[in-house]
Amino acid sequence: MSEPGSGAASGDTGLSNLLHEERRFPPSEEFAADANAKADLYDAAAKDRLAFWEEQARALDWDQEWSQVLDWQTPFAKWFVGGKLNVAVNCVDRHVAAGNGDRVAFHWQGDPAGDKRTITYADLKDLVCRTANALTELGVKAGDPVAVYMPMIPETIATLLACARIGAPHTVVFAGFSADALSGRILDADARVVVTADGQFRRGEPAALKPNVDEAVAKCPDVRHVLVVRRTGADVTWNDHDVWWHDIVDRQSTEHEAQAFDAEHPLFILYTSGTTAKPKGILHTTGGYLTQVAYTHRNVFDLKPESDVYWCAADVGWVTGHSYIVYGPLANGATSVLYEGVPHPGDKDRWWKLVAEHKVSILYTAPTTIRTYMKWGPEPLQAHDLSSLRLLGSVGEPINPEAWMWYREHVGGNHCPVVDTWWQTETGAIMISPLPGVTATKPGSAMTPLPGISADVVDDSAKPVPNGGGGFLVLTEPWPSMLRGIWGDDQRYKDTYWSRFEGLYFAGDGAKKDEDGDLWLLGRVDDVMNVSGHRISTTEVESALVSHPKVAEAAVVGASDPMTGQGIVAFVILRGGAEDAGDSTAKELRDHVAKEIGPIAKPRQILVVAELPKTRSGKIMRRLLRDVAEHRDMGDVTTLTDPTVMNLIGEGLEKGGGKDEA
Numbered sequence: 191m192s193e194p195g196s197g198a199a200s201g202d203t204g205l206s207n208l209l210h211e212e213r214r215f216p217p218s219e220e221f222a223a224d225a226n227a228k229a230d231l232y233d234a235a236a237k238d239r240l241a242f243w244e245e246q247a248r249a250l251d252w253d254q255e256w257s258q259v260l261d262w263q264t265p266f267a268k269w270f271v272g273g274k275l276n277v278a279v280n281c282v283d284r285h286v287a288a289g290n291g292d293r294v295a296f297h298w299q300g301d302p303a304g305d306k307r308t309i310t311y312a313d314l315k316d317l318v319c320r321t322a323n324a325l326t327e328l329g330v331k332a333g334d335p336v337a338v339y340m341p342m343i344p345e346t347i348a349t350l351l352a353c354a355r356i357g358a359p360h361t362v363v364f365a366g367f368s369a370d371a372l373s374g375r376i377l378d379a380d381a382r383v384v385v386t387a388d389g390q391f392r393r394g395e396p397a398a399l400k401p402n403v404d405e406a407v408a409k410c411p412d413v414r415h416v417l418v419v420r421r422t423g424a425d426v427t428w429n430d431h432d433v434w435w436h437d438i439v440d441r442q443s444t445e446h447e448a449q450a451f452d453a454e455h456p457l458f459i460l461y462t463s464g465t466t467a468k469p470k471g472i473l474h475t476t477g478g479y480l481t482q483v484a485y486t487h488r489n490v491f492d493l494k495p496e497s498d499v500y501w502c503a504a505d506v507g508w509v510t511g512h513s514y515i516v517y518g519p520l521a522n523g524a525t526s527v528l529y530e531g532v533p534h535p536g537d538k539d540r541w542w543k544l545v546a547e548h549k550v551s552i553l554y555t556a557p558t559t560i561r562t563y564m565k566w567g568p569e570p571l572q573a574h575d576l577s578s579l580r581l582l583g584s585v586g587e588p589i590n591p592e593a594w595m596w597y598r599e600h601v602g603g604n605h606c607p608v609v610d611t612w613w614q615t616e617t618g619a620i621m622i623s624p625l626p627g628v629t630a631t632k633p634g635s636a637m638t639p640l641p642g643i644s645a646d647v648v649d650d651s652a653k654p655v656p657n658g659g660g661g662f663l664v665l666t667e668p669w670p671s672m673l674r675g676i677w678g679d680d681q682r683y684k685d686t687y688w689s690r691f692e693g694l695y696f697a698g699d700g701a702k703k704d705e706d707g708d709l710w711l712l713g714r715v716d717d718v719m720n721v722s723g724h725r726i727s728t729t730e731v732e733s734a735l736v737s738h739p740k741v742a743e744a745a746v747v748g749a750s751d752p753m754t755g756q757g758i759v760a761f762v763i764l765r766g767g768a769e770d771a772g773d774s775t776a777k778e779l780r781d782h783v784a785k786e787i788g789p790i791a792k793p794r795q796i797l798v799v800a801e802l803p804k805t806r807s808g809k810i811m812r813r814l815l816r817d818v819a820e821h822r823d824m825g826d827v828t829t830l831t832d833p834t835v836m837n838l839i840g841e842g843l844e845k846g847g848g849k850d851e852a
């Protein structure tokens with residue numbers, strides 16, 4: 191692949207800028223008039239960025255005020271230096287003290303339909319205090335990492351908050367990960383206590399968790415205790431170090447005196463995989479993190495804590511769950527829906543039943559889910575009253591314009607602002623997003639950095655690209671919820687994020703600025719294709735495919751090609767009702783891409799598939815598709831949600847369907 195900037199189409203600006211979007215969606219007058227964030231928020235932040243962040247930090251309760259807003263020794267930041275606060279008190283106790291103990295914190299819905307719990311802020315306070323007392327009895331002290339491998343149940347939320355309350359950084363490992371992934375993380379974080387459950391419910395069936403923990407802990411000699419919630423009632427092997435949750439937590443006092451911790455005290459470590467094998471332990475701390483998650487949650491989602499019902503449909507195992515199920519919403523005193531299950535073909539109605547039942551007003555989900563419902567067709571949505579919804583959010587991947595439009599129309603009834611929010615595990619909180627009461631949105635664009643955030647798109651020599659150009663997304667100023675490093679590896683932190691461009695945080699994503707200077711995320715730069723010297727983003731070709739009425743979802747990769755350097759190979763899932771007419775469908779789609787973005791982006795081969803390989807957080811694994819497209823051995827596929835998907839795709843490709851004969 192050529193260096194960025196060498197492509198013929200792009201001059202020296204990096205990525206080719208291909209798609210154009212003319213549609214605009216300004217907020218309604220009523221929405222704008224009542225919005226938490228008005229246009230003056232941008233002015234306030236531009237006038238004095240640090241004073242602006244101080245103002246945001248004052249929305250929290252501090253035991254001791256900071257003496258300095260920011261201490262920046264590139265690339266190491268300290269925010270609110272000298273300040274002290276307790277995160278759990280900010281998320282729970284202060285709402286009870288303000289007289290809102292009866293407000294619902296979580297409407298919990300288990301995967302089995304009959305499993306429901308309503309947890310008020312007062313209930314949550316009791317549960318968090320009991321859990322904090324139990325962890326203390328198990329010997330956990332401030333600074334001791336605790337590993338959490340749990341399903342989406344209220345005890346999980348309580349565990350995170352209890353850790354925060356006693357100053358023990360948590361490290362959550364997604365409950366779909368293997369024993370090896372778990373032991374690697376326990377060892378790297380040096381956690382001595384693991385909190386888990388006997389099992390969890392997935393797609394209507396119980397699935398075991400405890401055997402994975404047993405296998406993992408066998409390799410972790412320093413683990414002293416495993417605290418186990420009974421969730422499924424499955425038989426479990428019992429070891430000396432195991433303790434049942436109901437035996438120890440239930441008998442604790444509901445009183446627990448919280449201590450204030452330094453603003454830079456570690457709050458959590460969350461492992462994220464990069465291009466190399468060893469996952470990175472991303473470290474977040476307390477004061478700056480809580481400030482920015484609360485600020486973004488209040489302004490991007492326009493939260494009205496007295497009247498809104500908010501649902502972030504992520505898993506607590508990912509950063510979205512940390513920031514926008516737990517810390518942001520609770521810091522703001524929100525009422526949330528917490529759902530244990532995931533959408534699946536056996537129960538397409540479930541989500542929409544939940545929205546109607548709880549009168550959900552704000553929904554935050556990922557493009558992969560939206561495209562799944564596009565594939566299934568709008569009928570499951572139409573059967574339910576979704577009129578309570580007033581705002582929709584998207585995160586995790588670039589959202590194709592047509593998926594954005596589908597979300598707006600079929601979920602939002604054409605009246606809800608859609609906010610496409612760009613951020614990362616590393617950024618801790620939302621960075622680039624519309625403000626729903628201010629921004630005239632464009633389908634598929636995350637628009638502009640939020641007030642207080644500075645981002646740009648630069649070329650290979652760190653020069654900002656002009657409007658209309660594409661390149662690398664960078665963050666140009668430190669932000670309060672930024673990662674403070676990679677756990678135990680400062681050098682890797684510098685090398686990974688700060689070495690590509692001096693003094694700039696490089697996010698790993700490609701982006702373009704449109705004619706108005708608004709930002710369009712183009713996916714990971716590793717996913718860029720080079721076709722006859724044109725650098726073309728996989729996202730743009732995927733969006734062109736998804737804009738065809740027959741296509742629900744598309745994944746595009748560049749496979750090496752003797753003629754063009756790389757050729758474009760597309761894998762598509764058709765929408766419910768659309769028929770695969772073989773080569774004529776492939777031709778129709780190829781012509782459609784040519785019309786939307788130009789003949790250069792025409793896929794060499796288009797394959798209609800039933801499923802795409804996705805990571806457990808829903809991101810398409812393009813690396814594997816590249817391997818099949820180039821007939822390489824795929825190696826380890828166990829991190830996929832469904833490893834068998836790859837065999838089916840490989841067989842289709844071998845048959846040679848969908849090739850461009852031209």
Ligand code: PRX
Nearest residue numbers: 585586587588610611612613614615711714
């Ligand atoms: O490539 C970007 C994509 O997801 C990456 C971060 O992934 P993770 O750390 O797992 O966090 C996901 C939840 C914040 C980014 O580098 N990404 C995330 N949001 C968007 C996005 N790409 C385009 N548009 C988005 N809104």
